[in-house]
Amino acid sequence: MAQTLCLRPTTPCKNKSRKQPVRNSKVTNKTLAAVVTTIFKAVNRPPPPTSTTSSSSEIQRCFVTMRQCKLWALTLLACQKLWLPRVTRAPRLVWKRRHSSPNSRTRATKAKLAPEPELDKWSSSHQLSEDLISLNQLFQARALEHESEHQAMIHLIASQSSSVAGLTDSKVKIYGSRAVGLALPESDIDVALLPSTPLSEAQQQRALALLGEALQESGGWATGRVISCLAVTVTAIPVLKVVMEHGFVRGALLPQRVALDITMKNLSADAIESDCQHAGLHGIEVVNSLKEQFEALGPVVLFMKQLLATSNLNDPYSGGLGSYALTLMVAFVLQNKVAAGDGIGQCLLAVLEYYMNTFDASKHRIFSELQSKTENVEDCAETLLIDSGAPQAPLHVYDPILREMNVGSSCFRFEIVQRVFGWAHAELSKHYVNASDVGPQLGVLLEIATRKQNNWVGTWVE
Numbered sequence: 001m002a003q004t005l006c007l008r009p010t011t012p013c014k015n016k017s018r019k020q021p022v023r024n025s026k027v028t029n030k031t032l033a034a035v036v037t038t039i040f041k042a043v044n045r046p047p048p049p050t051s052t053t054s055s056s057s058e059i060q061r062c063f064v065t066m067r068q069c070k071l072w073a074l075t076l077l078a079c080q081k082l083w084l085p086r087v088t089r090a091p092r093l094v095w096k097r098r099h100s101s102p103n104s105r106t107r108a109t110k111a112k113l114a115p116e117p118e119l120d121k122w123s124s125s126h127q128l129s130e131d132l133i134s135l136n137q138l139f140q141a142r143a144l145e146h147e148s149e150h151q152a153m154i155h156l157i158a159s160q161s162s163s164v165a166g167l168t169d170s171k172v173k174i175y176g177s178r179a180v181g182l183a184l185p186e187s188d189i190d191v192a193l194l195p196s197t198p199l200s201e202a203q204q205q206r207a208l209a210l211l212g213e214a215l216q217e218s219g220g221w222a223t224g225r226v227i228s229c230l231a232v233t234v235t236a237i238p239v240l241k242v243v244m245e246h247g248f249v250r251g252a253l254l255p256q257r258v259a260l261d262i263t264m265k266n267l268s269a270d271a272i273e274s275d276c277q278h279a280g281l282h283g284i285e286v287v288n289s290l291k292e293q294f295e296a297l298g299p300v301v302l303f304m305k306q307l308l309a310t311s312n313l314n315d316p317y318s319g320g321l322g323s324y325a326l327t328l329m330v331a332f333v334l335q336n337k338v339a340a341g342d343g344i345g346q347c348l349l350a351v352l353e354y355y356m357n358t359f360d361a362s363k364h365r366i367f368s369e370l371q372s373k374t375e376n377v378e379d380c381a382e383t384l385l386i387d388s389g390a391p392q393a394p395l396h397v398y399d400p401i402l403r404e405m406n407v408g409s410s411c412f413r414f415e416i417v418q419r420v421f422g423w424a425h426a427e428l429s430k431h432y433v434n435a436s437d438v439g440p441q442l443g444v445l446l447e448i449a450t451r452k453q454n455n456w457v458g459t460w461v462e
């Protein structure tokens with residue numbers, strides 16, 4: 001058989017100027033004969049009697065001639081694509097010769113003879129879920145890097161508040177994202193002051209101003225200091241905005257700045273040990289309950305928080321969407337719009353799609369249940385309408401326990417928030433849903449979450 005097979009094709013080539021593919025000089029006629037014989041036996045082997053294979057037309061199509069096996073083997077050897085132990089698939093039929101350049105024909109040959117790509121191990125939605133979990137772990141690890149410094153800041157606030165009139169026996173507690181494990185590395189630290197004796201609104205404003213002066217004059221602690229203090233009293237709840245810096249005494253580390261928001265709330269005489277009267281401390285219980293119900297809540301909220309923080313839309317004091325309101329909005333969609341078997345990636349896309357297309361802030365309201373779950377958002381549309389007697393607000397997101405408390409009333413820039421959600425949905429669809437070959441791409445997900453906005457109109461910096 002080795003004498004009858006040669007490397008030169010017997011069929012004349014129409015284009016004499018076309019160069020034949022360069023073959024390895026070590027491939028001899030004996031090797032070629034062995035390859036052709038192996039291919040011929042593999043593709044013309046009858047199916048086993050127990051196999052329930054294909055129809056008769058498909059079986060007949062598998063029987064090819066020796067010449068077809070030879071041409072296929074020559075091309076595969078030239079492209080270095082053949083491994084003898086793995087030749088188990090039937091070769092394709094010999095294609096017609098075309099009047100084309102050698103390079104284009106070589107590309108066509110490789111494309112026609114390349115094995116069919118195997119299915120990816122993870123689907124696109126599953127890969128998005130895996131990347132979201134990795135991003136969630138990255139954010140949480142970075143948020144806990146300087147936990148000891150954060151505790152030193154809280155201790156400094158507690159020590160200085162004891163010297164302020166009216167705050168002598170006050171309690172200092174942390175609430176917000178730092179208390180529920182949903183903090184970004186750059187998240188603020190929310191601090192609640194609970195005075196033992198009730199203070200009027202004017203007394204609270206005065207106490208916050210005095211506390212700011214005391215913090216600036218304190219000199220900080222061993223590894224940190226106070227940079228600035230500003231008492232904001234024009235908001236519904238007076239707040240003391242403090243900026244602290246830690247790590248400046250270490251030569252190997254750059255100073256890290258952390259923002260703290262200090263608020264105050266009176267406690268009644270019969271509820272001194274209760275935290276329910278402070279909205280932030282009350283939210284800890286609500287968020288922890290929602291996290292126990294929905295596994296996807298944490299990764300989805302952290303991604304959307306970073307998305308808003310990049311565009312400076314996460315501060316409710318400047319018209320942004322606060323962390324607690326965002327958490328309730330995500331929980332609402334997970335309760336009413338997501339199936340039980342959907343992954344974390346599908347949950348994120350569903351949340352973004354709902355608030356960019358379906359939700360209308362001028363007509364609809366958000367209300368998340370802690371235990372029960374409605375059947376579908378579309379089936380209970382009448383319950384989503386804003387009550388006629390509700391106070392006017394740019395966004396209506398109500399607490400599941402304190403049902404009259406609208407935690408989204410200060411988000412007057414929600415229209416821009418919706419644009420951000422729409423852009424993020426388009427980017428995620430492009431890189432995950434509409435992509436043909438999706439692999440681990442945590443860097444792409446992080447780049448989407450941290451891409452800065454050029455202006456408030458909606459133009460994004462590439």
